[in-house]
Amino acid sequence: MKDASRLFVYTSSPEETEELGRQLAEGLQPGTVIALTGELGSGKTTLTKGIARGLQVSDLIHSPTFTLIHEHMGRIPLYHFDLFRLGTPQEIEDLDCDRYFYGSGITVIEWAEKIPDLLPPDHLEVHISCEDSVRRFEIEATGEKSRESLARFRSAMGDMSDSMRHGETISDE
Numbered sequence: 001m002k003d004a005s006r007l008f009v010y011t012s013s014p015e016e017t018e019e020l021g022r023q024l025a026e027g028l029q030p031g032t033v034i035a036l037t038g039e040l041g042s043g044k045t046t047l048t049k050g051i052a053r054g055l056q057v058s059d060l061i062h063s064p065t066f067t068l069i070h071e072h073m074g075r076i077p078l079y080h081f082d083l084f085r086l087g088t089p090q091e092i093e094d095l096d097c098d099r100y101f102y103g104s105g106i107t108v109i110e111w112a113e114k115i116p117d118l119l120p121p122d123h124l125e126v127h128i129s130c131e132d133s134v135r136r137f138e139i140e141a142t143g144e145k146s147r148e149s150l151a152r153f154r155s156a157m158g159d160m161s162d163s164m165r166h167g168e169t170i171s172d173e
Contacts, residue, residue, distance in 0.1 A: 005141040007154055012134050017043045020137065021050020027152030028055075030076055030104045032145065033120055035112030038128030043135050044110040045082075047126070051108055052078050068095065077105030083114045092118060122146050 011017045024047075028034075034051070036044040049061040057074035068086065072078040079100045086092060092115055100107045101120045112119060122143025129136045141147040 004151065005147055007139045007150060009137045009139065009157075010134055011043075011137070014043070014046050017046045017135055018050035018053065021047040021052075022054040023050075023156060024139075024153050025051040025054025025106070026156055027149050028076070028106050029145065029149065030106070031102060032149055033101050033107045033123035034109065035119055035123050035125045036108065036110050036128065037113045037125070039130065040084075042128040042130050044128060047128070047137075048080055048108050048110065051106065052080075055106060068092065069100070071105075077103075079103075079105050079107040081107065081109040083109065083111035086111070086114050089115050089118060124149060 009020055011020055024034075028051075036047065038044055045062065052059070052061045052072060052074065055072075055074035055076050055078050057072040057078050059070075059072045061070075061072070061080065068081055068083060068091070070080045070082075072080065081092075081100075083092065097118060109115070109119075112125075122145050124146045125138075125140045125142060127138045127140075129138075139150060139153075141150040
């Protein structure tokens with residue numbers, strides 16, 4: 001039986017990872033939070049670049065090295081958090097995250113494992129792991145809204161049979 005709340009996708013290049021992000025963004029609704037986890041260099045920022053492209057953000061996307069949040073305007077605003085340099089969860093609490101998490105934009109959080117207790121109950125968790133040149137994306141919905149986003153993504157990927165030409169593999173494992 002297919003688990004509606006979890007999906008696995010594999011990519012084998014940065015271009016495929018960015019395209020995965022673009023396709024994921026197509027089905028996102030305002031107020032969606034995406035929690036990214038994975039080792040340094042696993043592809044979190046590359047996936048975020050693709051999400052930005054799917055949201056029609058024209059800004060250059062990069063890790064917000066010295067700030068925790070970058071705000072980008074697109075068809076839906078993108079709030080890009082990078083918590084790599086976060087010292088304590090208190091630093092993020094001081095930023096009034098609820099206005100991002102429950103606002104009118106899409107929030108993408110790199111290094112989300114640093115603030116598990118601050119994440120909204122309903123979000124998309126994306127864990128990225130690497131082996132050689134293959135990236136494995138485990139995408140899990142944690143609530144109703146995120147399940148709807150995942151279902152739209154799954155449907156779009158199913159309808160895009162030629163998307164497999166990029167080497168992406170989709171599995172329910």
